[in-house]
Amino acid sequence: MRPRCHAAFAALALFLTTPASAQGVLTPAQSEAQAAYDRALGNFKSILAERRHQIDTRQPLPNLPGQALYLARVAVISTYKDLTDAMPSRIGKPNKFGIPPAYFDAAIEPLVDEYADIFEIMETPPAGAQDSATPFEDVIDLGAAIARAKGLGPDAAAAAGRISLGLFYAETNGKQNVRNARSNTYMGSLQTGPSEDRNGQRKWEAIKGKVAAIDPALAARDDEEEARSRGTDRRFNHWTNVRDGLMNAHADLFAEIPAIVKTLPDPIEQMKLFELIQIIPTPTRSALSSGDLLNYRVSNPTIMKHLRNNSIFAFGKADRARSSASFREILGAMWLFKRKFDKAMVKYAEIKPR
Template identity: 65%
Template sequence: MGVRSHIAGPLAALALGLFFIAPAMGEPAALTKKQSDALSAYNASRSHFEQVLKQRRAQIHSNALPNLPGQALYLARNDMISAYKDLTDALPSRIGGPNKYGIPPAYFDAGNEPLLDEYKKLFDLMQAPPANAQKSDTPFKDVVDLGTAIARARGLDAANAEAAGRISLGLFFAETNGNQNIGNARSNKYKGSLQTGVPEDQSGRRKWSAIKNKIAALDPALSDRDDREEARAGNQDHRFNHWTAVRDGLMNAHADIFPQVPSIVKTLPDAIDQMKLFELIQIIPSPTKSALASRDLAGYRISDPKIMAYLRNNSMFTFGQADRARTSATFREILDAMWLFNEKFERALAKFEEIKAGSKS
């Protein structure tokens, strides 16, 4: 489902450059009240985001972070993106070129990339693993191996089990940006390599025990690795052993859906769409399962205000007045709205191809 310094000078200059709208950019010298209000709101939101970034940096240096330090930072980022979308709705000439994060240009000014760079660095620091975390030297391969083995145990053939392994790696990137054993700067409940709560982790452990004999028969080497990691984790929080955290997270939420991978791949042939659907199992499990059970996955519509709120809390339909005004969405529209996940899933796909190439060699 996230540092370093040296942003003050460049960002100050950037702020000055963004504050003024120059006629040379092709925009009218005189703005309407709506356009002027949108510009003022954007400038204010951008300034606030920069202030929160600087505040969190200073608090990290002084070891004085508040509880849930990432929440205000997350909301400030969202406010800036949201205000920029309102600005480009009011003043389409402000839509610029592409950015390295793959955010639609109507939502994000590429000149603000340094702010998001700092945002990610701060989250990396605020969510650093605890001192007793048990890391893996092969974290990405572990995720793929576990996802594939679980899928085989659930009856999938080799090709579809491989797709399940690829999807599992996407989940790891979506939840943690590919970082193992992390905390959570926005929640005191969800932790570890697949960002589970204690009940989810315990549920996954029970479900794993139920299929362990089948896993051992299919892949004795993986079963032996599991025995070693289980002994290593001992009585510690299993969410901070990378192997057991991924294993239990996949078993808790996704193993029951793996038998549907063949039909999901057929309905959603794009690998990133497949990853997005399984991420929705994390975010809105019951509606996603209902959509899968329907005859029209892409057209299945969500209208429950509570579910729409969950989506907005996870950066879908939350940017700009037009998006926030939506009262319903189809699953196709939800998948399309998950553009903040695209860059993570693209990295997951690239890493999967590396792992696949390595295994063949």
């Protein structure tokens, strides 16, 4: 990692907070909301600067170096939503991240760019990671091949490949073999833990013969990657991690794709649903089997906590006070995922799947 000069970033950060005095006379509630946002923004800048300094001076990073940074960003978005609830006039222009303007001040876009840059450095793949020269094609091909082995026709299999690419972007923004700055458990292109990786491998072995009959070339590639990953942490072989991640969490529900496509014709909504299979698997399966997916409601406090821990209903007092939500509402609240899924759709359009 090469040190970089961020004097311009530091200078910009000094001027991004809008002074409370510029808003006129504030009520006590408005003053409190403004002060909370100012504190959260100041803390976010401070942690950004600390991590940047540690990286540029090659200092050791703390355990889980991204966690404090992530929580600081959550606090900025949350307190800004509380601020705009108290002062609707503070809702500004759209931002490049696709975050609803009531939750985000577009003036601080450079800070979030810096946040993403720091995370990319902290999650750099380990030296022995086994990259693929065709990472996006691999994800699509594996998703489609698994779907075909599960008995799906060409159109549904193609949808499975597209959905799989969306999951790759949701988990790592389309970067292969990454580590995780917020977890010591979940790693790799599809961010699996050791037990999930083993479970996926076991399930793959059960359908490998069907895959070989359908796509001998893909099966031969799989044999090569199996041999290459032997004796290593297989989560840092792009091919085996994607394959086992899909088999662990998603493959059993590929059979539902024809019905899902009828209910959710928008490909991005399909990607959101399969991401929910990763976040809240049991309620999502129950919703799919209910016959009324979009109106299926969850109210278990633990499930609501899992959603909030994954940036859904996580921002602002009003959202965090929710005790239940329908799947229609959950899908609508997944706006932080949409930009990643948009990137996946662009990439998918560039690729000619087999």
